[in-house]
Amino acid sequence: MSDNEKMSWFSALDIMLNGTAFGLGKYHWAKSLWLKFAIMFMVVGPMFEYIDAQDYAGAMPPEAPMIKTTGTFIRYIGYSGAKSVSYIQFNADNGMTYRTQHAVAPAELDGLGGLKSPIKVYAEGFLLRDGSGSFYPLRLTTLSRIDLASPDKLMTSLLIGRNPFHIKKLEGLIFIAVILWGGSFFYAFQLRRFDSRKRDEVRKAKN
Numbered sequence: 001m002s003d004n005e006k007m008s009w010f011s012a013l014d015i016m017l018n019g020t021a022f023g024l025g026k027y028h029w030a031k032s033l034w035l036k037f038a039i040m041f042m043v044v045g046p047m048f049e050y051i052d053a054q055d056y057a058g059a060m061p062p063e064a065p066m067i068k069t070t071g072t073f074i075r076y077i078g079y080s081g082a083k084s085v086s087y088i089q090f091n092a093d094n095g096m097t098y099r100t101q102h103a104v105a106p107a108e109l110d111g112l113g114g115l116k117s118p119i120k121v122y123a124e125g126f127l128l129r130d131g132s133g134s135f136y137p138l139r140l141t142t143l144s145r146i147d148l149a150s151p152d153k154l155m156t157s158l159l160i161g162r163n164p165f166h167i168k169k170l171e172g173l174i175f176i177a178v179i180l181w182g183g184s185f186f187y188a189f190q191l192r193r194f195d196s197r198k199r200d201e202v203r204k205a206k207n
Contacts, residue, residue, distance in 0.1 A: 007195040012188040023194035024187055031187045038180035045173045046164065053164040055104050058130040060158075067135070068124045069094045070143065075113035088113035090123065090135055098135035104128070106157045108149035109137055121148060 015021045016032040017039075024031045058064065071092035078085045086102040088109060100109060112121065122145065125137040136158060140148040160166045 007192045009185075009188060009192070012191045012195075013184070015191065016184070016188060021187070021191050023191050023198075034180060034183035034187060038177065038184050041177060041180055045176065049164040049169050049173070052103070053162055054129075055101060055133060056128055056136075056158060056161040058128050058133060061126055061138070064126040064130070066124060066126055066138075067092075067096075067098070068122075069096075070120055070122050072118040072120050073109060073112040073123075074118050075110075092123075093120075098127070100134040100136065104134045104136065104161065106137070106149070106154055108140060108154070112140070112148070 012021075013035060016024075016035045019029055019032055021028045021032050069092045071090050071094075073088050073090050075086060075088050078087060088100045088102065088105050090098040090100070092098065100113075102110070105113070112119070120143060122139075122141045122143055123137050124139040125135055128134050128136050137149075138154055138158075139151050140154070142148060160168050163169075
């Protein structure tokens with residue numbers, strides 16, 4: 001790179017990535033972390049969304065058997081090793097119990113599970129992950145068949161959960177990515193400006 005040639009954005013980012021952006025000052029290594037975190041997030045963010053979506057995987061009705069029964073939803077605190085885990089249990093009148101992970105439970109189901117005095121409801125749903133996962137409701141009503149939740153809303157929540165790249169999820173990822181890349185390019189700009197000043201000083205010294 002000649003004295004008259006300005007440092008490119010790529011070169012600035014590459015220097016930051018290598019941890020040699022001394023032009024950013026005493027804490028150049030900390031400022032360079034913005035770029036490293038931004039790159040890491042581009043890989044880790046979508047990967048976590050994909051992993052979370054697996055909780056919703058498996059066949060859906062009509063391929064998956066429907067569960068239609070009355071019962072009560074109650075929230076419990078269990079343990080996975082030393083870590084406490086919240087889940088909602090459907091104590092069905094058909095003699096079965098079905099669990100729903102807190103992360104999978106739609107807001108309406110979470111509300112029912114949190115009632116101090118559980119109420120008996122009618123539920124239609126199925127088990128995610130081809131029968132080995134959480135119970136997911138597609139319909140929740142009173143015993144007189146008055147909807148406690150919109151069936152369309154329950155289905156929409158399910159479809160969003162199953163799709164790791166749904167726009168509702170991407171909005172959060174994009175927001176975080178913009179912040180991280182914004183910080184990265186801000187410091188890259190400072191590095192380019194520092195380089196320009198140094199080149200100006202060299203040219204003046206030669207003259």
